[in-house]
Amino acid sequence: MFRLIYRQRRRHLFAAFFASLSCASYMVQSGFMHFDSLVVVNVLTILLTCMIVAFGTALVSALFVLIIPSWRVAVEFTAVIVFLNTALTSYLPYWVTDRSLDFVVWIGVYIVIFNIAYGTWLDRFRVxxxxxxxxxxxxxxxxxxxxxxxxxxxxxxxxxxxxxxxxxxxxxxxxxxxxxxxxxxxxxxxxxxxxxxxxxxxxxxxxxxxxxxxxxxxxxxxxxxxxxxxxxxxxxxxxxxxxxxxxxxxxxxxxxxxxxxxxxxxxxxxxxxxxxxxxxxxxxxxxxxxxxxxx
Structure with a gap:
């Protein structure tokens, strides 16, 4: 069991990295970062929070791979989609971020990214x-x-x-x-x-x-x-x-x-x-x- 977790380490670390980026992006956009005399405290708080989120994400990733190994590729794509959603939401047009449409939009983005990475879309190119x-x-x-x-x-x-x-x-x-x-x-x-x-x-x-x-x-x-x-x-x-x-x-x-x-x-x-x-x-x-x- 532990060997399987270790062999999937790149997947766990990849997910943890993007989860920590998502956390940092959310905290900065939500106004947590204030450029005042306590800026160092704010930065350290963000870093500590991101580390905790990264560690928790890696644990969840390891459990997911152990329980549903056939779906393991969902780990990296979910992490990327969460990051894109967090980092880009404030810059996207209203029709994308509207609650009645955003789920459909991000499912579509997920499908596109998945087919680029693991689908046959790139097979036709000399890459x-x-x-x-x-x-x-x-x-x-x-x-x-x-x-x-x-x-x-x-x-x-x-x-x-x-x-x-x-x-x-x-x-x-x-x-x-x-x-x-x-x-x-x-x-x-x-x-x-x-x-x-x-x-x-x-x-x-x-x-x-x-x-x-x-x-x-x-x-x-x-x-x-x-x-x-x-x-x-x-x-x-x-x-x-x-x-x-x-x-x-x-x-x-x-x-x-x-x-x-x-x-x-x-x-x-x-x-x-x-x-x-x-x-x-x-x-x-x-x-x-x-x-x-x-x-």
């Missing part, structure tokens, strides 16, 4: 993001065991891979270390990929390029590299695993969601929970359970 993450975790086990469990397609003992959505992994007969891959995504649909290993150093280091199956004009939108490093911890029966994933030219909506979710860190939490056979709070695990129920 892309690069996304690279490195995360580490330590678990009990040998490097050989972890290699067989983590690195897809190179299992030497016929074991299972960490990825339950992996349906097909076939090496091409005419190319070494090049595989055609299928992942289940639910409702009898599959995501197809080609992966090509650049580095294979059993059982410590592997890196591959993954490429989704799209038309040639858009192939770079689902491409990147995945790297595994497995290092035994001296004097123990444990290993430290380092994962690095880089994706180039990601759609804006995907890049934002991965950044707010700490996507690779969340995947690491799923891996660790699954390896240790513990309850999995991660969004990665939740998505896989949903897909399994639909497959």
């Amino acid at each position: 892309w993001l690069d996304h690279s993450e490195t995360r580490r975790f330590e678990v009990q086990g040998t490097a050989e065991e972890l290699w067989d469990w983590l690195v897809p397609g190179l299992d030497r003992n016929g074991g299972t891979n960490w990825e339950p959505l992996l349906k097909k992994f076939e090496e091409r007969a005419d190319q070494d270390h090049v595989f055609d891959v299928e992942y289940r995504i639910g409702h009898a649909q599959f995501e197809h990929q080609t992966i090509q290993y650049e580095v294979v150093n059993y059982p410590q280091h592997a890196r591959y390029i993954f490429q989704g199956e799209l038309n040639p004009a858009n192939r770079n939108l689902v491409s990147g590299t995945m790297e595994f490093r497995i290092e035994p911890v001296e004097g123990t029966d444990r290993c430290k695993v380092t994962l690095t994933r880089t994706r180039r030219a990601v759609l804006v909506r995907e890049g934002l969601l991965m950044w707010f979710d700490d996507a690779l860190g969340d995947q690491v939490d799923h891996m660790r929970a699954k390896w240790a056979d513990r309850w999995d709070w991660s969004m990665t695990g939740k998505f896989r359970r949903q897909v399994a129920a639909l497959s």
Whole structure:
């Protein structure tokens, strides 16, 4: 549970920041700030109040994500809308701020902002993001065991891979270390990929390029590299695993969601929970359970 809260930290901090701005804006516009001999006291009062509001907002955000994780993107948008409403109300025309219309207007603004950030409106433009993450975790086990469990397609003992959505992994007969891959995504649909290993150093280091199956004009939108490093911890029966994933030219909506979710860190939490056979709070695990129920 606490790992999920931590992985969503950027979302909580984002909401807390805009909530504190809303609080400061409201207090200033309401005439709380008086430029007199007590201006320092007024400023300190505003700062303290904003800090309390930010802390409370972060707690509410954490609770919301825990209870309704599928709606987590509402956290950042609600914070932005509240700030815009607070900061701009005094500058907007009467027909916007009129009580019979303002709710409709702000719902419309919410929909517009949501579609710009997470909708498909920006997909038609050549606006892309690069996304690279490195995360580490330590678990009990040998490097050989972890290699067989983590690195897809190179299992030497016929074991299972960490990825339950992996349906097909076939090496091409005419190319070494090049595989055609299928992942289940639910409702009898599959995501197809080609992966090509650049580095294979059993059982410590592997890196591959993954490429989704799209038309040639858009192939770079689902491409990147995945790297595994497995290092035994001296004097123990444990290993430290380092994962690095880089994706180039990601759609804006995907890049934002991965950044707010700490996507690779969340995947690491799923891996660790699954390896240790513990309850999995991660969004990665939740998505896989949903897909399994639909497959």
